Amino acid sequence: MNGAASQEQVLERVRASLGRRYRQERRFRLYGLASALLGLMFVGLIFGTIISNGYTAFWQTQVLIDVYFDPAVIDPGGGRDPLELARADYNRLARAALTELFPDVRARRDRRSLNRLLSSGAAYQLRDMVLAEPELIGKHRAVWVPADDEVDMVVKGYIDRSLPEKSRRVKDRQLAWIDRLADAGRLERHFNAAFFESGDSREPELAGIGGAALGSFYMLLVTLVLSFPLGVAAAVYLEEFAPRNRWVDLIEVNINNLAAVPSIVFGLLGLAVFINFLGMPRSAPVVGGLVLTLMTLPTIIIASRAALKSVPPSVREAALGVGASQMQMVLHHVVPLALPGMLTGTIIGMARALGESAPLLMIGMVAFIVELPGSPFEPATALPVQIYLWADSPERAFVERTSAAIIVLLAFLLLMNGAAIWLRKRFERRW
Amino acid sequence: MAKAAIMARSATAGDGALADAGGPALRDDKDNSSNMNRREARQPRIAIADLAREAEAAQTVGDFTATDPVITVRGCNVWYGETHALRDINLDIGRNEVIALIGPSGCGKSTFIRCLNRMNDTIETARVSGEFRMHGEDIYDRKTDVVLLRARVGMVFQKPNPFPKSIYENVAYGPRLHGLAANRAELDEIVHSSLRRAGLWDEVKDRLEEPGTGLSGGQQQRLCIARTIAVSPEVILMDEPCSALDPIATARIEDLIDELSQNYAIAIVTHSMQQAARVSRRTAYFHLGRLVEVDATDKVFTNPGHKLTEDYVTGRFG
Ligand SMILES: Nc1ncnc2c1ncn2[C@@H]1O[C@H](COP(=O)(O)OP(=O)(O)O)[C@@H](O)[C@H]1O
Ligand SMILES: [Mg+2]
Numbered sequence: 001m002n003g004a005a006s007q008e009q010v011l012e013r014v015r016a017s018l019g020r021r022y023r024q025e026r027r028f029r030l031y032g033l034a035s036a037l038l039g040l041m042f043v044g045l046i047f048g049t050i051i052s053n054g055y056t057a058f059w060q061t062q063v064l065i066d067v068y069f070d071p072a073v074i075d076p077g078g079g080r081d082p083l084e085l086a087r088a089d090y091n092r093l094a095r096a097a098l099t100e101l102f103p104d105v106r107a108r109r110d111r112r113s114l115n116r117l118l119s120s121g122a123a124y125q126l127r128d129m130v131l132a133e134p135e136l137i138g139k140h141r142a143v144w145v146p147a148d149d150e151v152d153m154v155v156k157g158y159i160d161r162s163l164p165e166k167s168r169r170v171k172d173r174q175l176a177w178i179d180r181l182a183d184a185g186r187l188e189r190h191f192n193a194a195f196f197e198s199g200d201s202r203e204p205e206l207a208g209i210g211g212a213a214l215g216s217f218y219m220l221l222v223t224l225v226l227s228f229p230l231g232v233a234a235a236v237y238l239e240e241f242a243p244r245n246r247w248v249d250l251i252e253v254n255i256n257n258l259a260a261v262p263s264i265v266f267g268l269l270g271l272a273v274f275i276n277f278l279g280m281p282r283s284a285p286v287v288g289g290l291v292l293t294l295m296t297l298p299t300i301i302i303a304s305r306a307a308l309k310s311v312p313p314s315v316r317e318a319a320l321g322v323g324a325s326q327m328q329m330v331l332h333h334v335v336p337l338a339l340p341g342m343l344t345g346t347i348i349g350m351a352r353a354l355g356e357s358a359p360l361l362m363i364g365m366v367a368f369i370v371e372l373p374g375s376p377f378e379p380a381t382a383l384p385v386q387i388y389l390w391a392d393s394p395e396r397a398f399v400e401r402t403s404a405a406i407i408v409l410l411a412f413l414l415l416m417n418g419a420a421i422w423l424r425k426r427f428e429r430r431w
Numbered sequence: 432m433a434k435a436a437i438m439a440r441s442a443t444a445g446d447g448a449l450a451d452a453g454g455p456a457l458r459d460d461k462d463n464s465s466n467m468n469r470r471e472a473r474q475p476r477i478a479i480a481d482l483a484r485e486a487e488a489a490q491t492v493g494d495f496t497a498t499d500p501v502i503t504v505r506g507c508n509v510w511y512g513e514t515h516a517l518r519d520i521n522l523d524i525g526r527n528e529v530i531a532l533i534g535p536s537g538c539g540k541s542t543f544i545r546c547l548n549r550m551n552d553t554i555e556t557a558r559v560s561g562e563f564r565m566h567g568e569d570i571y572d573r574k575t576d577v578v579l580l581r582a583r584v585g586m587v588f589q590k591p592n593p594f595p596k597s598i599y600e601n602v603a604y605g606p607r608l609h610g611l612a613a614n615r616a617e618l619d620e621i622v623h624s625s626l627r628r629a630g631l632w633d634e635v636k637d638r639l640e641e642p643g644t645g646l647s648g649g650q651q652q653r654l655c656i657a658r659t660i661a662v663s664p665e666v667i668l669m670d671e672p673c674s675a676l677d678p679i680a681t682a683r684i685e686d687l688i689d690e691l692s693q694n695y696a697i698a699i700v701t702h703s704m705q706q707a708a709r710v711s712r713r714t715a716y717f718h719l720g721r722l723v724e725v726d727a728t729d730k731v732f733t734n735p736g737h738k739l740t741e742d743y744v745t746g747r748f749g
Contacts, residue, residue, distance in 0.1 A: 244555060312592075314588065314590055314592035315592060315594065315595070316553070317550070317553075317586075317588055317592065318588070318592040318593070318594060318655070318658075319594070319604075320550065320553065320581060321548070321550070321581060321585065321586040321587075321588070321659070322581065322582070322585065322604060322605035322608065322658060322659065322661075322662055323578045323579070323580075323581040323582035323605060323608055323609060323662060324578070324604075324608055325577075325578050328608060332604075333594060337595065
């Protein structure tokens with residue numbers, strides 16, 4: 001029948017089916033476009049909300065006060081002993097300076113509400129100034145000090161003034177003072193350096209991601225230092241040197257399985273092995289790094305093996321052909337060619353490790369830690385855990401800080417993924 | 432005298448192989464699917480009727496010895512898993528001679544030359560038996576150093592495969608590996624003279640630091656030849672070195688082979704009968720894993736001793 005169909009009939013049939021085929025194709029393309037747009041929309045939504053919620057945290061309201069560095073308060077003995085200086089009551093200086101601005105506020109209760117406009121960080125700041133420059137004692141100096149987070153929220157417009165006073169944390173009196181300060185030009189938003197430099201704090205205006213970022217940094221350092229060489233070595237061995245037998249197959253299968261193990265399980269393992277059995281310190285980035293190493297190793301091994309596999313056999317033959325040993329072939333030619341792929345896999349593994357929080361909860365990296373960790377062995381938290389902690393805090397000011405911390409984390413992740421893409425593009429080779 | 436004994440041996444072995452002469456065609460399909468298509472599928476096969484003639488090939492026609500042999504091969508058998516790729520091959524490669532290996536695709540030419548520098552060691556399924564000697568030393572002996580062997584028996588592959596490094600580094604790699612140069616000046620000398628002998632010097636002398644992969648196909652192949660001769664091998668194996676090249680590049684390589692034959696023994700696999708006729712002194716015709724005929728090139732092309740050879744060189748199949 002087919003054989004009998006004339007050319008015209010065939011043409012007729014093809015033409016009849018063409019319309020349907022094109023329609024199908026158009027529909028298919030439409031579906032694809034729609035789903036891509038949907039995905040894009042959600043990404044936009046996430047970024048949009050996070051950034052609009054968080055960008056204000058990068059600025060912090062500060063108050064300009066004229067401080068008299070009163071020797072009677074700071075150094076009654078006059079010995080300029082640093083210990084003595086550090087112990088003085090700098091709050092009194094700050095309060096005095098504030099009282100000077102509001103001479104009309106007399107009642108004790110009002111005074112107390114007034115003082116609450118300043119952050120407790122103001123005292124630390126004055127102390128640090130004196131310790132750095134003892135000549136200040138006895139002098140007057142205009143100083144920008146951090147305002148309380150409530151003031152900050154008012155200035156940023158997060159507090160609805162039209163609410164009845166009772167349901168507001170900032171009272172009418174305080175609002176009036178804030179307005180007076182603002183009118184006098186003594187209230188300004190400054191870049192919030194503390195957010196990047198300091199550790200966690202109960203006071204939102206003093207809380208920063210510095211400690212968490214440092215903890216994450218130490219952790220990733222440990223992870224990188226351990227997992228990259230180990231992963232690459234394992235991949236090279238498995239791909240280039242291992243005999244093909246049942247044991248190697250078993251190892252392979254298990255590596256693939258490990259890559260699919262939920263991360264919290266690695267946390268439990270870390271708790272049991274590193275902390276309980278080996279007695280390593282709790283909450284320390286080094287343990288976090290070890291746990292994340294276990295987690296990222298399979299990813300790196302799999303990526304590295306894929307990279308090794310993609311090195312064309314012609315290069316191997318060429319090397320062997322001029323008399324390179326197996327080892328020389330691998331080290332001189334195969335590994336260098338596979339390195340970009342290995343690095344890409346490592347960076348992506350690192351990015352995953354950076355965003356990981358569940359296993360860290362298991363090993364105690366979820367503590368409230370004010371001090372910046374000085375080494376991987378000191379207690380610290382990590383960025384995602386810090387986000388988790390802040391997201392739990394009731395203060396309004398922590399909402400924006402949570403988002404800001406997310407922005408920083410996302411920025412790091414984008415940076416790392418960007419680096420991976422750049423590496424891939426940069427070293428892409430054609431042979 | 433020794434030759435006669437070997438003839439007898441290969442004949443008996445051939446008889447043994449006769450028993451399953453009907454098998455290959457059936458077995459092939461299975462083999463191809465089971466060995467994961469490492470090689471591209473084989474080329475047009477010979478009609479079933481030809482299989483009967485295959486049996487006749489059990490005994491090599493012509494003289495497989497060379498007067499001054501560098502490499503001698505006796506009773507070479509190679510299996511890839513279950514596939515019996517080479518059967519009882521006896522062949523010598525003489526000093527300063529060019530021997531061409533011809534035959535239809537899949538007949539085992541590549542397999543054969545890869546035995547000579549033990550390149551088949553890298554293929555897990557490959558199993559090699561037989562006696563391979565280079566200047567009387569057993570190539571497959573446990574004490575033989577593969578690295579050393581490959582320095583003495585160089586190889587040029589079908590597809591030009593320069594390292595993704597500079598032209599200079601490509602050529603310098605081998606000498607550096609083997610410590611052939613005491614200093615940079617000596618290394619330079621080796622690199623330059625190798626490039627000169629490979630006929631590439633004039634084209635690349637101003638851009639030695641550029642990547643070797645940026646050259647044209649023909650230049651790349653000459654670079655690979657330069658890389659091979661940089662370690663001064665005694666034998667150069669070439670596996671269809673021109674099959675990826677245009678006619679002009681091919682002509683250049685052929686000239687080069689001609690020149691090189693003054694100093695090296697060269698075994699070249701080729702699909703082009705003209706090429707074999709042009710460059711080689713002896714020609715070996717392989718067919719379905721057997722060495723059917725080997726003789727002086729003129730003789731093989733003008734007056735072949737075997738029907739299969741005749742059919743092949745006259746283009747009746749292949
Ligand atoms: N790596 C390999 N694994 C399995 N079989 C192979 C492999 N290489 C070659 N063969 C088989 O061995 C036979 C000879 O192949 P080859 O030597 O490449 O032939 P030629 O070079 O003459 O075309 C073919 O049947 C081929 O399918
Ligand atoms: Mg071949």
